[in-house]
Amino acid sequence: MSPGTPPRLPDDERLRDLAGRLWDAVAAGDEYTATGTVLRALDDGLDPEHVLLDVIATVQGRVGEQWAANRISVAQEHAATSINERAVAALALHPAARTTPHRGRITVACVDGEWHALPARLVAEVLKLRGWRVDYLGAQVPAPHLISHLHTTKADAVALSSSIATRLPAAHAAITACQAIGVPVLVGGAAFGPDGRYARLLGAQAWATDARTAADRLAAGPLPCPQPDPRQGDDLPHLADQEYTMVVRGKDALVRTVFLALADAFPAMRGYDDTQRERTAEDLAHIVEFLATALYLDDDGLFTGFIAWTAHILRARGVPPQSLPPALALLARELKDFPRAVRILRRGTETLTTDHPTPGTPA
Template sequence: MSTRTPHLLPHAADVERLADHLWEAVSVGDERAATARVLDALDEGFDAESVLLDVIGAVQRKVGEEWAANRITIAQEHAATAINERTVAALTLHPAARVTPTRGRITVACVDGEWHALPARLVAEVLKLRGWQVDYLGAQVPAPHLISHLHQTRADAVALSGSIATRLPTAHAAITACQAVGVPVLAGGAAFGPDGRYAELLGAEAWAPDARAAADLLARAPLPRPRAAHQQIDDLPHLADQEYTLVTRNSATLVRTVFTGLEDAFPAMRDYGALQRERTAEDLAHIVEFLAVTLYLGDEELFVQFLTWTAQVLVARGVPAQSLPPALGLLADELKDFPRAAHALAAGAAALTTTHHTANGTFA
């Protein structure tokens, strides 16, 4: 047993070593070993917050990176995430993680439709370690249920988590609903942008890039109480052109039309098997979804980033990313009367072409 003084921050090298050991266990699906690594570290005096964020959080980020690079399957990614979630649960039962609440009450919830719950869980557990009373509602929380909970608990704030940008219109509805009952919102997660630009656009009182920053922000001062729902859902001026609404309503038709046209525009698709065709349809649906949310936010940079990331994921799986520009062209033909959509599609196509040339013939 180590003689390290309990609850002190371990050396960075020790944290990195523990993260490597946890990854070794998680990557082979060994839940028992993963849990033992974490609990042993707590016994040796590792700070619980550091284990949550710098070890478990770091390993979860690596899980996502390994999936994107096609070094693990989607099933392995799901299994690894489940093990990390259970490891967090085991950590919370350790004496080092038992903290008596001395602060106010925070509700932590994921946006409706958001199934990536681990980031929100990490926020919830860090806030508990910092002395907050926390109601963790988990993944995919519909706004009416969230508001009902707020009426019952009188929370001081809501920490709203979102990882998938396509759920931002739903996040906007949740933020507005919370403000309507007088509860401020702290937004966080990859969906809100690396600089929190979408949290600000959608009217959240505050934004934090990660769990530690969220806890620090809440510790400094209470979030300001909203005087009223200061931004209605349709208050984004660029939505007046109805492009977002029309693209969303016609998304299924757009996907079918582009899928059919792609067989002529990209002849290699004619040789696709049933599974490849299904995956192509899914990719097209994601493109239309991201185009729609780009129109909602009025920020085509989001669409460009999604396309370049998609190209990299396709290449990692041996799928020709050259199918993307023809798909964008077909979609542009269908949306030629939608100026903002056409501009975003053109920007996306230009970015893919630039990436292709930069990478010497690939989209990697």
């Protein structure tokens, strides 16, 4: 070591330092510094998988936290995510990340309607580093296109990603379609719950909390081969009451009716400007989407968790969440002939009227 050369930090400290420098570049919107920071770390011998998961993924998690706390705007969040995606792409092209495939073939995709592609991209790049041949299909992959791809490639397994719980019905369709042609499915992402409960409910062969866990599971041995299900489509028997279907079909009319009635139930809304009214309509649409998903899964907790998270987000933005209980009451009135929907909405109201810890992002 030459005089004046700083001592080499242990890897964990180097990773923390690197994450801090990458965050500074991402927060400043400086993609050149961000990608340069990542590439120099690889030049210096840092392991590419650690850079992906302990640096880039860590910074992306902080981006989400900053948005939830109302410290950055949606536009800033999108810009930061784009820079992190470019950092991943730069890493993938570095000589240190080039690995000759010596395992099988995996298809990695986001479920239909899921635009949060970075988690799936991280899985794809880690699997490549581990020696798999990977077909990364990106965001928003309709099930028919996924199946067509699998017929062509004969993949050993599919890794499906979803971050937002309202995409779970589409995830279920994709899981079922893959299994019907004999391809096992590993799923991951916040949509499937912190304990993977929805992965099990929807019949996936495996669930992983993150990219590293997914790669470890696939390295441990082949996923179980899908077996014919004697239930023949009755895996969610509660759907026989048609509540999910009716709420989905009537979503637009339901949102419109409740929006128009909310001004009487919540007089403060009469003073809203156009932007506030537009956001209120968007919030109502999200509430109905999560209600529908809770009906699909027959899981009240999914809806109550979302309502608690929504209240937290509103408070972070200086918006009192007092409009939520009357909105839920109006929805319950419109859906009075749907007993499961009414039960779920009442549980949501109870959540708002009791103390609860600050929740994370919705599953």
